[in-house]
Amino acid sequence: MTQPIISIQHLNIVNGGTANPLLKNVSINVKKGEIVGLIGESGSGKSLTAKAIMGLLPSTMKVTGRITYKGNDLLTLPSKEHRKLLGKEIAMIFQDYRGSFTPFIKVGKQILETICTHQPVGKKEGKTIALTVLEKMGLDAERVYRSYPFELSGGQVQRASIAMILALKPSVLICDEITTALDVMNGERVLDYIEKVRNETGCAVLMITHDLTLAYKRTDRIYVMHQGDIVEEGLPEQIRCHHQHPYTKKLCSCLLSLPENQSLPQAKVSML
Numbered sequence: 001m002t003q004p005i006i007s008i009q010h011l012n013i014v015n016g017g018t019a020n021p022l023l024k025n026v027s028i029n030v031k032k033g034e035i036v037g038l039i040g041e042s043g044s045g046k047s048l049t050a051k052a053i054m055g056l057l058p059s060t061m062k063v064t065g066r067i068t069y070k071g072n073d074l075l076t077l078p079s080k081e082h083r084k085l086l087g088k089e090i091a092m093i094f095q096d097y098r099g100s101f102t103p104f105i106k107v108g109k110q111i112l113e114t115i116c117t118h119q120p121v122g123k124k125e126g127k128t129i130a131l132t133v134l135e136k137m138g139l140d141a142e143r144v145y146r147s148y149p150f151e152l153s154g155g156q157v158q159r160a161s162i163a164m165i166l167a168l169k170p171s172v173l174i175c176d177e178i179t180t181a182l183d184v185m186n187g188e189r190v191l192d193y194i195e196k197v198r199n200e201t202g203c204a205v206l207m208i209t210h211d212l213t214l215a216y217k218r219t220d221r222i223y224v225m226h227q228g229d230i231v232e233e234g235l236p237e238q239i240r241c242h243h244q245h246p247y248t249k250k251l252c253s254c255l256l257s258l259p260e261n262q263s264l265p266q267a268k269v270s271m272l
Helices: 044-053 081-084 109-119 123-136 141-146 154-167 184-202 212-218 236-241 244-251
Strands: 002-016 025-029 037-040 059-068 090-093 173-174 204-209 223-228 229-236
Touching: 002 044, 002 204, 025 037, 025 141, 025 204, 025 229, 037 044, 037 212, 044 059, 044 090, 044 123, 044 173, 044 204, 090 154, 109 123, 109 141, 109 154, 123 141, 123 154, 154 184, 173 184, 184 212, 204 212, 223 236, 223 244, 229 236, 229 244, 236 244
Parallel strands: 037 204, 037 223, 090 173, 173 204
Antiparallel strands: 002 025, 002 059, 223 229
């Protein structure tokens, strides 16, 4: 049986002196080459789980449990060693894309510096990689490369930030609501390229989303989170048609009933 490349085991998070935990005994496994969905309403703890993996939780939060990556417990790893893993090994595409770039440095320069920092390539090869991934995102690669972030639309900045992360080809990719600010066509293009990277590199993907249609269509397995707890886990078809937990039933009822033999709608369905 294939061992997970990243494994969250009995993760609990408590904020300060409060008694109620934000995450309760959360366990999630993601294997190499697998796309795993994490679904649930806003405030259920999805992004908090991702930040725990990345080591981005505030010091006021008390964390117990294990987050194992290639045999190393990220929760006990010295912060310097943890930071070395971020980017090339474990990368995250954030929901708030606006913080991805410094406003007064050109996008291309920032992408190039990121690539050259994490990969053994020179500036010429790094620029070629940058232009290639920008083009794969459906962008005018040369223009975006030469532009400042404020010269681009919000959707263009988001796609450029996604391109920057995908250029690193990490072993584990965490995607936090990455299609929220994109139209359907560009969202599909981004998801297609993530799937292409997954197939080429075997990277593991944790897909955090409140878009049920995306989760059903794009993931290999799904975890359902409710109030900081994993209440159900299974294949997309199981979650969609044979769910057991009342909360999962409530989520799935957000999708309108479809006539027989009709495919799922492509529009986003929010659980907010």
